[in-house]
Amino acid sequence: MKIAIIGSGIAAFEAAGTARTLSPEAEIVLYSRERVRPYRRPALSRMASEEVSEVQFYIKPQAFYDENRIRLELGRTLTAFDPDVRQLKFDTGETESYDKLLLATGAHCFLPPVPGMELDGVMSLREYADLERLRARLDAGVGRVVVIGGGLLGLELAQSLLERGCEVTVVESCPVLLPRNLDEEAAAVVQAMLGKVKKLTLLFGSSVSSILGEGGRVRGVELPGQTVPADLVMVSAGARANIAEAAAAGLKCNRGIVTDCLMKTSAPDVYAAGDCAEAGGASYGLYEAARMMGAAAARNMLGEAQPFVPQIYPARLSVFGLKIFSAGTLSGARCEVEHNPETGVFRKLFYNEAGCLAGCILVGDLRDALKLQNQIAVS
Ligand SMILES: Cc1cc2nc3c(=O)[nH]c(=O)nc-3n(C[C@H](O)[C@H](O)[C@H](O)COP(=O)(O)OP(=O)(O)OC[C@H]3O[C@@H](n4cnc5c(N)ncnc54)[C@H](O)[C@@H]3O)c2cc1C
Structure with a gap:
């Protein structure tokens, strides 16, 4: 066979x-x-x-x-x-x-239908060949980068680009950070911490209406009411x-x-x-x-009738010295929140109507992540 x-x-x-x-x-x-x-x-x-x-x-x-x-x-x-x-x-x-x-x-990678996507210097990262092209571009010298999309991958990419010495602007159309992985309260905590990172600008609730070019090469992006200059645009929009x-x-x-x-x-x-x-x-x-x-x-x-059984798939992110973990349903009948603004440690647990743990968000201290994930799985 x-x-x-x-x-x-x-x-x-x-x-x-x-x-x-x-x-x-x-x-x-x-x-x-x-x-x-x-x-x-x-x-x-x-x-x-x-x-x-x-x-x-x-x-x-x-x-x-x-x-x-x-x-x-x-x-x-x-x-x-x-x-x-x-x-x-x-x-x-x-x-x-x-x-x-x-x-x-x-x-x-999804490329939003905005004018200018075809310009030289607009890239996305999905396969190894994309990485080779990106590295070659960075080696040739890039000063300013716009990352379209402020999800997990967009933020990871932003961190790598900052480490390569670029000045990075992340543009996200949702009004809050990581809407699939954080609730509004956690997003505000994380957003405030990321706001302190040097050479990183986060623009939320804003969409790129076009990518601007000159002589076929990218030179910036157009947002409502402002133009952000860029030598490289990375598209990370899902x-x-x-x-x-x-x-x-x-x-x-x-x-x-x-x-x-x-x-x-x-x-x-x-x-x-x-x-x-x-x-x-x-x-x-x-x-x-x-x-x-x-x-x-x-x-x-091969003839074994064994189904695919979906599990709880948590999200983990470690960027700019910040560790984030979330799993399960991020809403519930009741929740418990602990936040220490001095250390930045944040912890929110969501319980369903039966009083069982349905979801959690941890920022800063992930030591309980696996234990909580297992509790969510059995409840
Ligand atoms: C930069 C990046 C970071 C990520 N980080 C995380 C993470 O932290 N956690 C997480 O859970 N997930 C993450 N993901 C998502 C995760 O990588 C994917 O969910 C996973 O790789 C999917 O695996 P797959 O085998 O289905 O497809 P893929 O890994 O996409 O592989 C598909 C393969 O099929 C090939 N192919 C496609 N069409 C054809 C064709 N017509 N003929 C021949 N070959 C073809 C492609 O070239 C590719 O090699 C990340 C993804 C990216 C791009």
Whole structure:
């Protein structure tokens, strides 16, 4: 049996490894448009300013794939597939067959439809090739950067750019910081602390209406009532699932490729996992969820009916010397708040009507993070 996996992210990696554990004889091939073997994508944001060792960056050394007979076909982009005849088509014009297919194509950065996105010096960071382009640009010298999007990734990127000596302005359309990970009270605490960071400007409740250029190169962004100069604009405004090939092949797609909890799509013997999938009506965009979906897809391809069971996926952020953790539902019938303005330590616990812990936000002191996460999971 030939298992073809499209993508080389964590969902693809986990699926390949799980499939090999369950089936010593299956042919397992991983096709990816990226030219590097599977790596830890979250490391990319800090790698704009930091050297990360190969052991920390790559999920496994090449020897792992050789020993487990997992064939890596890198630099190959799937352009189309036909589920009726089980055929894959690649950008080179080559075709391949499969018995079981896993789509683990991940997501791409969303580029808001504002004029000027095509200018030289407007970039986003999703894949290793993006990191190489960003590093080359920074090495050539960048003074001022605007980051569009003040979410977790936007702030991580802002930190790396500050470390590279840039002056950074983060523009976020929501009126508060990290709206998916903090409530208003916690956002105000964090916002006040980040306001003290030198060479960092945070503009909330403001949207970029256009990116300005001169001679084809970016020179700033236009906001209501002001222009912010920039030599580089980084777009970090969310991600969209890579569904084009699946939709063209007639698979049911919404925001992601629709799957059931066994990661099966609407086409026979075609599965989807990770950021490209919408499993049981939900999309996650999170590393750990992608990993678990990849494992579930492989098990189900090989006949073990084991569903993907979503967990509590907490958010963690460590930027500008500030540590933030949040998990669960950030509202409730009752909450407990502790805040020490001198140390900056903030802690808010949310309880549901039954009195059980439903969610928490920790800033500054994360020692209880795992304990609280486990309490939320069982309540
Ligand atoms: C900078 C950054 C920081 C992040 N930090 C965090 C974090 O701290 N915590 C967290 O939980 N999540 C984080 N994420 C999100 C996390 O990385 C993703 O949820 C996870 O990588 C999804 O894994 P995946 O395998 O589904 O897809 P991906 O990792 O996106 O991999 C998809 C692969 O498919 C390939 N591909 C796509 N289309 C084709 C095609 N047609 N043909 C061939 N190959 C194709 C792509 O090139 C890519 O290699 C971060 C993401 C980024 C970009």
